[in-house]
Amino acid sequence: MSHENVTDVYFDFLCPYAWRGLELAATLRAQGESFRLRHYSLVEGNHAENARELSWRLTGQQLGEGSANQQGSLQAFLAAHAAARQGEEALWAFTLALYRAVHEAKRPLAAETIRAAASEAGLDVARLDADLADEAALRAELRADLDAAREVGVFGTPTFVLPTGEAAYYRFETLTRDPGTARAWWELYRTVLTSEAEIGTIKRARNRPPRRA
Amino acid sequence: MSHENVTDVYFDFLCPYAWRGLELAATLRAQGESFRLRHYSLVEGNHAENARELSWRLTGQQLGEGSANQQGSLQAFLAAHAAARQGEEALWAFTLALYRAVHEAKRPLAAETIRAAASEAGLDVARLDADLADEAALRAELRADLDAAREVGVFGTPTFVLPTGEAAYYRFETLTRDPGTARAWWELYRTVLTSEAEIGTIKRARNRPPRRA
Numbered sequence: 001m002s003h004e005n006v007t008d009v010y011f012d013f014l015c016p017y018a019w020r021g022l023e024l025a026a027t028l029r030a031q032g033e034s035f036r037l038r039h040y041s042l043v044e045g046n047h048a049e050n051a052r053e054l055s056w057r058l059t060g061q062q063l064g065e066g067s068a069n070q071q072g073s074l075q076a077f078l079a080a081h082a083a084a085r086q087g088e089e090a091l092w093a094f095t096l097a098l099y100r101a102v103h104e105a106k107r108p109l110a111a112e113t114i115r116a117a118a119s120e121a122g123l124d125v126a127r128l129d130a131d132l133a134d135e136a137a138l139r140a141e142l143r144a145d146l147d148a149a150r151e152v153g154v155f156g157t158p159t160f161v162l163p164t165g166e167a168a169y170y171r172f173e174t175l176t177r178d179p180g181t182a183r184a185w186w187e188l189y190r191t192v193l194t195s196e197a198e199i200g201t202i203k204r205a206r207n208r209p210p211r212r213a
Numbered sequence: 214m215s216h217e218n219v220t221d222v223y224f225d226f227l228c229p230y231a232w233r234g235l236e237l238a239a240t241l242r243a244q245g246e247s248f249r250l251r252h253y254s255l256v257e258g259n260h261a262e263n264a265r266e267l268s269w270r271l272t273g274q275q276l277g278e279g280s281a282n283q284q285g286s287l288q289a290f291l292a293a294h295a296a297a298r299q300g301e302e303a304l305w306a307f308t309l310a311l312y313r314a315v316h317e318a319k320r321p322l323a324a325e326t327i328r329a330a331a332s333e334a335g336l337d338v339a340r341l342d343a344d345l346a347d348e349a350a351l352r353a354e355l356r357a358d359l360d361a362a363r364e365v366g367v368f369g370t371p372t373f374v375l376p377t378g379e380a381a382y383y384r385f386e387t388l389t390r391d392p393g394t395a396r397a398w399w400e401l402y403r404t405v406l407t408s409e410a411e412i413g414t415i416k417r418a419r420n421r422p423p424r425r426a
Contacts, residue, residue: 153419167418173411185410192405192415197398198386202405203414205380206366 007033008161010040010145010154013076014069017171019103021158026096027182037095039077039145040154043070054150059143072109077145079114081138082131086123093121166193220246221374223253223358223367226289227282230384232316234371239309240395250308252290252358253367256283267363272356285322290358292327294351295344299336306334379406 009025011018025035041058043066049056058074065071076098083094098109098117107113118128132138152159152167161167170189176182192199222238224231238248254271256279262269271287278284289311296307311322311330320326331341345351365372365380374380383402389395405412 151420155419156416159418161418167420169414169416169418171412171414172408173413174409176410181409185408188404188408188410188412189415191401193417195385195398195401196387196394197389197401199384199401199415199417200386201382201384201414201416202402202412203369203382203416204406204412205372205374205382206368207364207380 005034005163006036007163008036008038008148008152010038010149010152010159010161011157012040012042012073013098013102013109014042014073015157016103018157019099020172020175021160021170022095022099023175023177024182024185025158025160026092027177027179028186029092031179031183033186037080037091038148039080039142040149040157040159041073041077041146042157043067043073044146045149045155057143057146059139059146068108068110075111076109076114077142078132078135078138079118079128081141082128082134083118083121083123085131086127090121090123094118094123097121160189162190162193164194168193218247218376219249220376221249221251221361221365223251223362223365223372223374224370225253225255225286226311226315226322227255227286228370229316231370232312233385233388234373234383235308235312236388236390237395237398238371238373239305240390240392241399242305244392244396246399250293250304251361252293252355253362253370253372254286254290254359255370256280256286257359258362258368270356270359272352272359281321281323288324289322289327290355291345291348291351292331292341294354295341295347296331296334296336298344299340303334303336307331307336310334373402375403375406377407381406 009021011022025033029035044050044056044058047056058070058077061070061074063071063075080091080095084091094117097120098114101107101113101117102109115125118125149159152161154167156169156171159167159169168189172185176185192202222234224235238246242248257263257269257271260269271283274283274287276284276288293304293308297304307330310333311327314320314326314330315322328338331338362372365374367380369382369384372380372382381402385398389398405415
């Protein structure tokens with residue numbers, strides 16, 4: 001297998017938990033862990049028409065149609081697939097720049113923000129525009145990710161799929177880019193997933209105590 | 214506070230995950246951990262009439278009315294509150310005996326199984342019957358548990374509420390009564406709940422890989 005040591009991370013640019021998950025992955029990547037960026041669409045996953053079976057596909061929608069979330073996420077996903085043509089490092093740089101623009105700088109997930117992120121990430125923007133014109137191929141790549149997510153049973157982001165097959169949604173509130181902290185939080189998640197207890201869920205009760213100071 | 218070192222464990226006799234959680238708690242209790250047994254009703258919690266606000270109460274239903282799950286869980290909860298009048302050890306013995314009868318020996322959660330569990334747990338069954346006649350008081354005690362669960366935001370069982378206030382549903386597949394294993398699984402849960410990451414959820418993707426051999 002070519003991906004035997006690679007963890008897949010499924011994300012949607014709309015999701016602030018996925019942002020923190022991606023920052024965690026990026027921090028671990030700098031320590032030699034391998035992650036593959038993969039897309040899951042919250043708009044498609046939560047769409048009322050898909051309650052029984054998949055009938056409404058994000059990849060079948062026109063750019064500029066639907067809700068702001070639908071438009072923004074489709075544009076961002078296609079731009080990420082175009083960015084990947086400039087290499088894996090370019091894809092990571094673009095992905096992080098766009099997440100930070102949306103979830104840290106609170107800019108809208110829309111065309112202008114996407115272009116600015118590409119520029120900030122050091123991409124060749126003219127090449128990005130040219131690659132974006134190959135829209136049918138980018139949509140097919142996105143569809144492959146979304147279908148792979150369905151196969152795994154992803155229901156939210158971030159979801160990590162370990163090389164050994166264990167897969168779970170990992171939602172946490174605190175952002176870290178500290179190498180030791182990131183390592184500890186990742187090992188904790190891996191320990192839960194690989195425990196002989198076969199843990200299916202740890203989910204906090206709805207009424208949480210006040211956040212610690 | 215009188216319960217400063219006590220973990221509340223919310224459970225419903227209907228739930229096999231709560232059974233494994235209670236066995237875990239019982240194993241830890243033998244090591245000196247303190248747990249308080251508290252009731253949460255899945256039938257009430259999942260009742261369609263309660264989607265917006267609490268309007269249908271298990272404690273307002275007649276014995277012998279409703280689904281088998283409704284009847285069985287109400288009877289079992291009231292019997293547990295009656296068993297508690299014979300002391301905390303009697304309550305634990307009854308609770309475990311009933312769980313094992315239902316989820317290990319696969320007997321129905323119904324009057325005959327409940328009486329047999331009381332007998333097997335060494336309770337004074339004549340006294341239990343007498344205490345069961347004080348039904349209004351038992352229902353009030355049950356209501357207090359169910360209302361406390363609502364206050365915490367319990368949505369499934371088992372849910373543990375740590376002395377420090379953190380509370381979460383803990384669902385796992387494997388039964389253990391091994392002291393060291395129970396300790397490890399409990400410490401893992403506590404570590405997740407008290408992590409500075411402020412983990413809200415770790416939940417496995419829907420399509421799990423085959424169980425390990």
